[in-house]
Amino acid sequence: MKKSLILFSILCLSLYSNDDLNYLYKEAKVLEESGDYKAAMLLYKKIASNTLNNQSIKKDDLILENIVTNPKQEFFDKNIKKNDIEETNNNLEQLVTKNFGIYPYKKNYILPATYSLNSVKDRDNFETSFQLSLEKPISHNFFGLNETISFAYTQKSFWQTASSSAPFRETNYEPEVFVQIPYDSEYLKLYKASFLHSSNGKAGENSRSVNRLYLQSYFQFDNFFISPKVWYKIPENKNDDMKDFYKYYGYGDISLLYAYKQQTFELILRDNLRLNSSNKGAVEFNYTFPLPEFISSKNSYGIFQVFHGYGQSMIDYDREITNFGIGIAFSR
Numbered sequence: 001m002k003k004s005l006i007l008f009s010i011l012c013l014s015l016y017s018n019d020d021l022n023y024l025y026k027e028a029k030v031l032e033e034s035g036d037y038k039a040a041m042l043l044y045k046k047i048a049s050n051t052l053n054n055q056s057i058k059k060d061d062l063i064l065e066n067i068v069t070n071p072k073q074e075f076f077d078k079n080i081k082k083n084d085i086e087e088t089n090n091n092l093e094q095l096v097t098k099n100f101g102i103y104p105y106k107k108n109y110i111l112p113a114t115y116s117l118n119s120v121k122d123r124d125n126f127e128t129s130f131q132l133s134l135e136k137p138i139s140h141n142f143f144g145l146n147e148t149i150s151f152a153y154t155q156k157s158f159w160q161t162a163s164s165s166a167p168f169r170e171t172n173y174e175p176e177v178f179v180q181i182p183y184d185s186e187y188l189k190l191y192k193a194s195f196l197h198s199s200n201g202k203a204g205e206n207s208r209s210v211n212r213l214y215l216q217s218y219f220q221f222d223n224f225f226i227s228p229k230v231w232y233k234i235p236e237n238k239n240d241d242m243k244d245f246y247k248y249y250g251y252g253d254i255s256l257l258y259a260y261k262q263q264t265f266e267l268i269l270r271d272n273l274r275l276n277s278s279n280k281g282a283v284e285f286n287y288t289f290p291l292p293e294f295i296s297s298k299n300s301y302g303i304f305q306v307f308h309g310y311g312q313s314m315i316d317y318d319r320e321i322t323n324f325g326i327g328i329a330f331s332r
Contacts, residue, residue, distance in 0.1 A: 075096065080092060158170045195217070
């Protein structure tokens, strides 16, 4: 009987007022305290979804922090026996929650379906690509500038899922160390300086690697952001497999991002600034949008990506590629 009442409440939730939602929130808390966590979480999830979609409900009317919970933290708080020694207890909490202060860096996404308009030997035009990008801050305010020094790692893979043996044709690896310095002005918000290594991990004629230093700044104009970047390729005395790097990558890029409600529109432009027949560059467009409710989850969005130009992957740094794909982004 109680289960039927809960299901009925969930089905009717979209018709509830603020007072009704608060009543259901109290009911969920009673279920949680009685140990019926599954039933309580069903109510919490629906209340949160309704609240986020209803702009007339204020955050003060319903405490969302108590609704959107961290399952690992909740498990530690309720199920793990605590230790009398604070340091040991903190150690146990980190081991259980796996919270090591690692954050998303660049976009994390998977594009199950991408298609290239260019035919390349021994390569299927249809493939899957995905990107993993993480950041670990390692120092804050060391120089007294309120700066943050971080280590980051980005990996982008191209997977020939349409081929018979489904090989990974290319994976690019980018470890990076950088410092970010906030700047409090009306438009300029941040400076960034970085050392970046890029490689595809291959040997011989397929080897591609480059070391760069770059400077970047971030400007905000309401919900429109501009981020110009300039870089310097560190010379290599021998085994330089990208001697003509500047010819195809140019000397920097500029990112333009516009945020509207739950959607983002991002354009990345790169050009070698040679105003003749040797002019080369690239453009990448990313559009992220809310997923349909039946497949949506927290912090997940649909992503549509289009790339045209040189350098989509390191093996193609000197090959013009036009590619588009669609998938799911887990960070933006």
